[in-house]
Amino acid sequence: MGITSATRHKPSATQEQQQSESSTTAQPHLPQGTGRQRAATQGTDLQRERILQAAAQLFAAQGYANTTMAQIVRELGVTKPFVYYYFRDKQEIFETLSWRPAVDCFTALDFAAADPRRASEKVLEGIERLIRATISHHPVAFFPYREPQVYRPEYIAAQKKLAHHFYDLLCPLLEEARADGDLDFTETKITALAACSLPGFLYSWYRPGGRLSPDEVVAELTKLASRVIGLRTKN
Secondary structure, three states: OOOOOOOOOOOOHHHHHHHHHHOOOOOOOOOOEEEEOOOOOOHHHHHHHHHHHHHHHHHHOOOHHHOHHHHHHHHHHHOOOHHHEEEOOOHHHHHHHHHHHHHHHHHHOOOOOOOOOOOOHHHHHHHHHHHHHHHHOOOOHHHHOHHHHHHHHHHHHHHHHHHHHHHHHHHHHHHHHHOOEEEOOOOHHHHHHHHEEEEEHHHOOOOOOOOOOHHHHHHHHHHHHHHOOOOOOOO
């Protein structure tokens, strides 16, 4: 899932430390609006997964507007009350599917506060994680690009909050890596947006089973991103 949301102003050093310390423990949650289910169990989680997987294939094949709850029910071989027990409507199913890749992508830089590595190493690993998460969540990671009009304002606000979290970590790391002499770029925000927009184009061309394996695609895109951020090769 590529990231295109513009970052906010650079946080202060105190804010950066607080974000870093909380990043590994914060658990972003999808804005709620569930069906009749009130308490999750192992059994109900499995049933929710069945519904999500069936719906994901339908949404990917024919789009949100052309997919109905009746089709999801028919695909599962269950009754409508069964699906409505877990989800309010198809929009909630669509948002739930989209939220997982959003979290994986936007928390790609959530390293431990005591991580001793150079900033450039963290930047590269974070971008690689972002690209890998986008590919591993195919096809649902591409839903926001294909059909952005579907999401509720509450969902969009939560996703933007995650994006800001990501960029509030990335921009200071980029500047630290530049100060270390590892990166060469001019505009921090433009560099961050450009590097992280690379996986955003995947939705228009990526298909599993292509000439390159998923790992090879990740490696190629990470290499391209390293050029965008001006990674300096060591002699």
